[in-house]
Amino acid sequence: MNPERGTDSGANAVRAGGASSDGGARSDADRSNAARADETAAPPAPELPARVPLAAALQQTLALAWRSLVQIRHNPWELGDYSIQPVLFLVLFLYVFGGAVAGSTDDYLAFMLPGMIVMNMLFVTVYVGHGLNTDLTRGFFDRLRALPIARWSPLAGRITADLVKQAWSIVLLLGLGIILGFRVGTSPLHVLAMFALLLAFALSFSWITVLIGVIARDPEHVQLFGFTALFPVTFVSNVFVPVETMPAWLQPLVNANPVSILSDAARGLLVGGAVLQPALWSLAWALALTAVFAPLSVFALRRRLSG
Amino acid sequence: MTAEAIYAEGLVKRFGETTALAGVDLSVPTGSVLGLLGPNGAGKTTAVRILSTLIAPDAGRARVAGHDVVRDAHRVRQVIGLTGQYASVDEKLTGLENLFLIGRLLGKSRADARSRARSLLTRFRLDDAATRATKTYSGGMRRRLDLAASLVGQPRILYLDEPTTGLDPRARLELWALIRELVDSGTTVLLTTQYLDEADALADDIAVIDHGRVIASGSPEALKARVGSRTLVVRPENPAHLDAVAAVVTELAGAAPEVEGGRVSAAAVGTDVLPAVVRRLDRDGIAVSELVLRGASLDDVFLALTGQPTVPTETDDEP
Numbered sequence: 028m029n030p031e032r033g034t035d036s037g038a039n040a041v042r043a044g045g046a047s048s049d050g051g052a053r054s055d056a057d058r059s060n061a062a063r064a065d066e067t068a069a070p071p072a073p074e075l076p077a078r079v080p081l082a083a084a085l086q087q088t089l090a091l092a093w094r095s096l097v098q099i100r101h102n103p104w105e106l107g108d109y110s111i112q113p114v115l116f117l118v119l120f121l122y123v124f125g126g127a128v129a130g131s132t133d134d135y136l137a138f139m140l141p142g143m144i145v146m147n148m149l150f151v152t153v154y155v156g157h158g159l160n161t162d163l164t165r166g167f168f169d170r171l172r173a174l175p176i177a178r179w180s181p182l183a184g185r186i187t188a189d190l191v192k193q194a195w196s197i198v199l200l201l202g203l204g205i206i207l208g209f210r211v212g213t214s215p216l217h218v219l220a221m222f223a224l225l226l227a228f229a230l231s232f233s234w235i236t237v238l239i240g241v242i243a244r245d246p247e248h249v250q251l252f253g254f255t256a257l258f259p260v261t262f263v264s265n266v267f268v269p270v271e272t273m274p275a276w277l278q279p280l281v282n283a284n285p286v287s288i289l290s291d292a293a294r295g296l297l298v299g300g301a302v303l304q305p306a307l308w309s310l311a312w313a314l315a316l317t318a319v320f321a322p323l324s325v326f327a328l329r330r331r332l333s334g
Numbered sequence: 335m336t337a338e339a340i341y342a343e344g345l346v347k348r349f350g351e352t353t354a355l356a357g358v359d360l361s362v363p364t365g366s367v368l369g370l371l372g373p374n375g376a377g378k379t380t381a382v383r384i385l386s387t388l389i390a391p392d393a394g395r396a397r398v399a400g401h402d403v404v405r406d407a408h409r410v411r412q413v414i415g416l417t418g419q420y421a422s423v424d425e426k427l428t429g430l431e432n433l434f435l436i437g438r439l440l441g442k443s444r445a446d447a448r449s450r451a452r453s454l455l456t457r458f459r460l461d462d463a464a465t466r467a468t469k470t471y472s473g474g475m476r477r478r479l480d481l482a483a484s485l486v487g488q489p490r491i492l493y494l495d496e497p498t499t500g501l502d503p504r505a506r507l508e509l510w511a512l513i514r515e516l517v518d519s520g521t522t523v524l525l526t527t528q529y530l531d532e533a534d535a536l537a538d539d540i541a542v543i544d545h546g547r548v549i550a551s552g553s554p555e556a557l558k559a560r561v562g563s564r565t566l567v568v569r570p571e572n573p574a575h576l577d578a579v580a581a582v583v584t585e586l587a588g589a590a591p592e593v594e595g596g597r598v599s600a601a602a603v604g605t606d607v608l609p610a611v612v613r614r615l616d617r618d619g620i621a622v623s624e625l626v627l628r629g630a631s632l633d634d635v636f637l638a639l640t641g642q643p644t645v646p647t648e649t650d651d652e653p
């Protein structure tokens with residue numbers, strides 16, 4: 028990475044070799060003098076690496092993921108966005124609609140909690156685009172791009188951090204649901220599979236918010252745009268209400284909505300029932316979204332950065 | 335390495351209809367400071383962005399420490415530090431976390447990254463604010479942190495894009511001192527500025543840029559010699575004394591001054607003229623309401639070089 032560090036450690040290695048060959052005759056004082064001389068003398072120009080090694084790129088991604096997460100420490104309200112908001116939603120929907128939709132809050136909880144988790148997962152992905160746009164408009168992205176780091180690590184770092192936030196809000200909602208009376212009707216393995224499926228879907232769905240983040244003028248527009256688009260998509264689904272209760276013309280739309288399909292898969296994995304078909308369809312959707320939006324996002328980002 | 339730390343030839347960059355750079359040549363010898371001086375919209379930031387690998391030129395080429403900025407961008411990034419026009423630190427992180435992050439990105443161990451961050455914070459007098467989110471920092475503190483952030487990797491070549499624009503005079507002098515320290519330790523610096531006095535104070539060479547072209551270059555002395563470094567302005571309290579004041583200034587400055595609007599002004603005077611004029615006017619009992627020795631401004635430079643004052647193009651730029 029850093030040329031100075033590179034030569035330093037090289038010089039150390041040579042010194043260590045020298046010391047052992049003369050039987051450690053040189054005193055410690057000599058050695059530390061030599062070390063000091065090496066630091067001040069201009070090192071011979073090292074051949075700089077032409078590209079970032081993969082291990083270094085992964086480490087950079089982790090450092091940037093750490094950065095996104097540590098931001099929360101100084102901005103606690105952000106934690107509220109992926110904690111308090113879903114909790115409020117869950118409690119409100121449960122007690123206001125529960126009786127009307129399912130006859131009892133317990134039955135409604137079993138139906139609605141998996142969908143609620145899916146919906147919240149989608150909303151959390153908006154923060155990927157929001158954060159990216161903040162970096163682009165405030166100039167931090169340029170600071171990163173002028174560093175000798177992998178070109179993809181800033182984006183990968185954001186998405187990695189997002190997965191941690193996703194896992195956190197799934198645990199939160201599931202935990203609260205259990206406190207309120209939700210019973211997992213499957214096995215721990217099924218629950219793990221639900222995590223994996225939702226995170227995989229979040230990963231692919233993030234590309235849409237990345238695209239919004241690249242195109243939008245400022246972070247506020249990302250949020251406005253993201254949430255405005257997500258509300259109809261999540262409400263015209265079977266997250267809150269069984270599809271059978273909807274008008275016939277709406278039902279095909281609701282059934283085709285990937286949010287419904289993913290909610291069905293989550294229900295199957297948490298409560299019991301059909302799993303394989305909705306899970307496979309969810310994965311197919313994830314692949315399709317990635318295939319479309321990943322190249323579009325990268326293209327849009329390149330365009331924005333070149334001007 | 336080559337003797338030229340930065341070398342650019344015929345750089346052209348267009349943004350739609352705007353030609354930001356119309357063929358810029360630059361050359362900065364290793365260990366020296368180049369001041370890129372020009373008004374708003376001249377193309378300074380565009381040049382810096384090309385030289386720091388952020389954008390590619392439409393034509394021309396540039397080498398930094400011998401590496402091509404387009405074909406060998408990753409190598410260029412390993413030897414440069416960039417402090418952009420707008421302080422670009424993460425506002426949601428503390429000063430310490432910002433510098434630690436960059437250390438980690440440069441491949442330092444946790445311990446090394448932390449100690450490097452701490453020593454930079456001390457050097458830039460940000461110790462007290464080290465654990466506060468940077469959104470609470472003042473403009474001067476943010477600038478200092480921004481500069482510190484570009485020094486984490488000990489770059490051999492440093493770009494400073496209008497480092498003091500928007501700072502109060504005290505913060506400005508503080509930043510100048512920090513820049514001088516860096517230069518003394520052998521860092522090559524490319525500095526952009528809108529102020530002649532800043533280029534004069536910091537640069538070994540100045541390139542004056544306007545409308546995407548370098549219209550003059552040379553040492554600050556050579557440039558000032560062309561411009562006339564200082565203007566003496568005297569306004570007598572009583573307009574009847576104008577002629578007497580003009581006579582005194584003619585004698586002491588050695589050239590006929592301009593008399594206009596109740597003021598006498600003489601261009602290109604030395605620093606010793608002012609006290610001499612003060613003593614003489616005092617002796618002759620002539621009271622003055624205004625007496626200044628004004629440094630040449632960017633406007634003076636442009637007036638001398640192009641015969642036109644700086645034309646404000648567009649007000650602000652950045653995408």
Ligand SMILES: Nc1ncnc2c1ncn2[C@@H]1O[C@H](COP(=O)(O)OP(=O)(O)O)[C@@H](O)[C@H]1O
Nearest residue numbers: 334349352354374375376377378379380651653
């Ligand atoms: N990303 C951009 N898109 C469109 N025009 C730009 C862009 N960046 C700079 N410009 C234009 O290019 C010219 C030079 O800008 P810039 O290099 O920022 O000047 P300076 O830094 O000297 O103020 C200006 O007219 C500016 O409006």
Ligand SMILES: [Mg+2]
Nearest residue numbers: 378379380419
């Ligand atoms: Mg600029």
